[in-house]
Amino acid sequence: MTADSSRQEPALPNLAERQKTTADVLSRPQEVDELDDGYALRYPATKDWSQKLDSFASSWSKSCPHMSFEVSSEDGSHCLRIRGPEGTKAFVEGARYMLKSHINPAPSLGFKLRAGMRFLTSPLRVLPDFIVIGAKKCGTTALYSYLTQHPSIEPAFKKEIYYFNAFYGKGRAWYRAFFPTVLERAANKGMLTGEATPDYLFHPHAARRIAETVPDARFIAILRNPVDRAYSFYNHNLRAGLEDLSFEDAIDREEERLAGEPEKIDADENYFSFEYMHHSYLKRGVYVDQLESWQELFPRSQFLVLATEALYDRGEETLRRAFDFLGLPYHAPEAFKKLNAAPFYPDMDPAMHERLGKYFEPHNQRLYEFLGEDLGW
Numbered sequence: 274m275t276a277d278s279s280r281q282e283p284a285l286p287n288l289a290e291r292q293k294t295t296a297d298v299l300s301r302p303q304e305v306d307e308l309d310d311g312y313a314l315r316y317p318a319t320k321d322w323s324q325k326l327d328s329f330a331s332s333w334s335k336s337c338p339h340m341s342f343e344v345s346s347e348d349g350s351h352c353l354r355i356r357g358p359e360g361t362k363a364f365v366e367g368a369r370y371m372l373k374s375h376i377n378p379a380p381s382l383g384f385k386l387r388a389g390m391r392f393l394t395s396p397l398r399v400l401p402d403f404i405v406i407g408a409k410k411c412g413t414t415a416l417y418s419y420l421t422q423h424p425s426i427e428p429a430f431k432k433e434i435y436y437f438n439a440f441y442g443k444g445r446a447w448y449r450a451f452f453p454t455v456l457e458r459a460a461n462k463g464m465l466t467g468e469a470t471p472d473y474l475f476h477p478h479a480a481r482r483i484a485e486t487v488p489d490a491r492f493i494a495i496l497r498n499p500v501d502r503a504y505s506f507y508n509h510n511l512r513a514g515l516e517d518l519s520f521e522d523a524i525d526r527e528e529e530r531l532a533g534e535p536e537k538i539d540a541d542e543n544y545f546s547f548e549y550m551h552h553s554y555l556k557r558g559v560y561v562d563q564l565e566s567w568q569e570l571f572p573r574s575q576f577l578v579l580a581t582e583a584l585y586d587r588g589e590e591t592l593r594r595a596f597d598f599l600g601l602p603y604h605a606p607e608a609f610k611k612l613n614a615a616p617f618y619p620d621m622d623p624a625m626h627e628r629l630g631k632y633f634e635p636h637n638q639r640l641y642e643f644l645g646e647d648l649g650w
Contacts, residue, residue, distance in 0.1 A: 291332060291514055296379040298329045298353065299365075300372040311340075311356035312365050322351050329353070335511055337618060340364075363610060375428045376418060388450065391430060395446040397454045401429070403467035403491040403599060404483065406567075407474030408557060410505040411497040412581040417469040419592055419606040425461070426601070427453045429468040437483050438476040442543070445486065465599060472550065474563050477535065478542045484570045492571070493595060497581035498650040499558025499637070500621075500629040506554055508618040515551050521625055527555050558633055561640040580648045585609070 302314035316322040323346075330342035330353065340357035355365055371377040378384050391398070405413050405420075414432065421428035430451040434440070440447070451468065458464050467490075473479040474494055483490065497505075507523055510516035516523060534549040568576065577598040583591045588609035596603050633650070641647045 291328075293380065294325050294328050296372055298325055299368050300379040302353075303350070305369075307362070308354065308356065310358075311354065311361045314353045314355070316351045316353070318346060318350050326351055326353050332512055332514060337512070339618075367610065371414065375421065375430065376414060376432045378431055388430065391450040392447065394454060395449040397456065398449040398452050399455060399458055399466060400449060400487050401452060401467040401490055402465040403493065404473065404487075405467070405469030405471070405493045405495065406479070407471040407494055408496055408502065408560065408563075409471040409475070410502050410509060411471065411495050412584050413469045413471045413495055415610070416493070416495050416579070416584060416595070419588075419609070420467070420595060420599075422606045423596065423601060423604040425463055425465060426599075427457060427461070427464050427466045429466060432468065433470045434468050435470050435472065437479040437486075438470065438472050439545075441478075441482055448486075465601070474560075474567070475550075475553070475557050477538050480567045480570050488571075489575075491575050491577070491599060492567070493577045493579065493598070494560075494564065495579045495581055495584065496560050496640075496648065498648075499555075499560070499633045500626060500650075503554040503558055503629060504618075504621050506557070510551055520621070523552065524554060524625075524629070527552060531556065555629075555632065559636045561636060561643050564640075564643065578644055578646075582649070 298314070298316075302316055304315040306313040306315070316326065323344075326344045330344050333340070334342050337357070340355065340361055343354040343356070345352050345354075355361065357364075372379045405417055407413065417428075417432050420426055434448065434451050436443070436448045452466050453464070473483070503524075504520065507516060507520050518526065530548045530552045534546040537544050538546055538549065564576070564578070577595065579591055579594065589603075589605065592606070593603050637648070637650050
């Protein structure tokens with residue numbers, strides 16, 4: 274059994290199916306009509322599409338109660354109407370953009386064929402110059418989109434490759450297939466390339482594996498107020514069918530769920546812990562421990578740490594820092610906008626917000642001392 278095969282369907286029940294359903298629904302409508310408060314997407318009037326639309330509407334309604342997902346049959350087709358408050362249109366547009374771009378391309382037959390052809394030319398391909406290592410639910414998608422709009426940055430075949438955490442057993446040739454060729458680099462002198470997999474920062478073996486593969490790469494970590502990050506991650510899991518507890522219960526049971534899992538991961542790097550990767554709402558937010566672990570293997574000069582809030586509130590200033598770090602002149606993106614964000618879930622209970630704030634406060638203070646910068650959380 275290869276290292277990655279132990280991480281697949283038995284550990285992640287229905288996840289691949291849910292992801293494919295979402296990708297199909299958002300990337301394959303026959304028609305897209307703009308509404309005052311959202312979009313209407315039309316599909317063939319088949320049983321398969323009816324099942325997909327019902328499944329999509331059911332799963333997304335759970336964590337986006339401020340939005341509506343109405344499925345109907347009319348005029349010889351199935352129709353999905355996604356409606357909601359201000360921001361709904363941007364959410365739909367962003368999701369469709371990602372699935373039709375290098376960010377998170379839908380797993381079509383054409384995509385798979387192109388990936389196969391790239392593998393054949395792996396010996397001619399370069400390794401990444403930079404990696405956005407995390408953190409999860411902190412804006413890595415938006416940051417990577419802004420970075421890869423620079424004329425001197427060639428994006429990877431897809432944003433999230435998961436090589437150093439989930440697919441390390443596939444080997445370096447598999448990883449190289451996602452990056453440009455040496456000929457492309459020769460034609461665009463000074464060209465950089467990189468990927469962004471937000472689980473790398475948190476994964477216990479990722480830093481060592483990266484040190485063995487691309488020791489001179491530069492690393493960008495983007496971090497968000499850990500209280501907001503934990504709640505966003507919870508709602509992400511709820512929407513994906515990976516969580517069935519209330520938020521309060523999930524927090525209360527985290528220690529129990531994760532008990533013994535770090536030790537198993539340390540003992541066997543091929544071991545995949547579903548609980549550790551998907552139910553680590555508090556542990557993922559203790560950023561300072563993760564950064565200290567990485568900097569045991571790499572010098573401080575190879576790291577840039579940004580704040581999610583700064584990226585959205587002071588986009589140009591924050592992006593300038595990123596380009597300076599990569600040795601590139603500033604290049605403005607088409608627009609500063611959130612991607613991969615579903616902000617329409619219920620507000621967190623105030624008492625729960627206060628509880629988590631107190632939990633993270635000492636860890637945040639340690640982080641500020643480590644960085645020499647107060648991120649304002």
